[in-house]
Amino acid sequence: MHLLVVEHNTLLCERLQKLFEADGAHVVCSATVEEGLACLSEQAFDACVIEHALPAMDGMQMLVRLRERGDYTPIILLSYEVGAQFRVQGFDAGADGVLIHPFEEAELAARVRSLVRRNHGHCR
Numbered sequence: 001m002h003l004l005v006v007e008h009n010t011l012l013c014e015r016l017q018k019l020f021e022a023d024g025a026h027v028v029c030s031a032t033v034e035e036g037l038a039c040l041s042e043q044a045f046d047a048c049v050i051e052h053a054l055p056a057m058d059g060m061q062m063l064v065r066l067r068e069r070g071d072y073t074p075i076i077l078l079s080y081e082v083g084a085q086f087r088v089q090g091f092d093a094g095a096d097g098v099l100i101h102p103f104e105e106a107e108l109a110a111r112v113r114s115l116v117r118r119n120h121g122h123c124r
Contacts, residue, residue: 001025001116004048006036006062007078008055016049019105023113033057037065045073046116049108052079052090060093067094074115076108 003020007013008031017027028045030036033054040048052059059077066073076097077090090098097111 001046001113002044003027003112004036004039004045004073005029006031006033006048006050006054006059008032008051008053012051015105016108019109020112023109025112033059033062033065036062040066040071040073046119047074047076047112049076049078049112052077052081060090063090063093063095074119076111076115078103078108 001024003025005013005016005027007016007029013029013031017029020027028039030039033056036048036050050059050062054062059079063075063077066075074096075094076099077095078099078101079086079090080101082100087098096115099108099111
């Protein structure tokens, strides 16, 4: 499993990297939307986890740009925004999942595994 995590909080990014690596994933971390977009242009990922609150451009804008350019990599959007309106906006923009901070890391890992299985045509 090859994952991209776009998160500007270094400690959280490292924690997520360890979480996914414990599942056997190879994880690439980027701190900005521009770095994340460059990574996705250079290589294929099985899934992405993108923080909404990023500097310069937010995760929702990154998601929209990816979908506009025809990139349908499975994406889970992380956010501190609460309420159904934000989650609906995320799904309408093309997110495959939206998790609100604080979230259970085990649930995030399970959601990523599920997306990757579905994307690869496997069901369990």
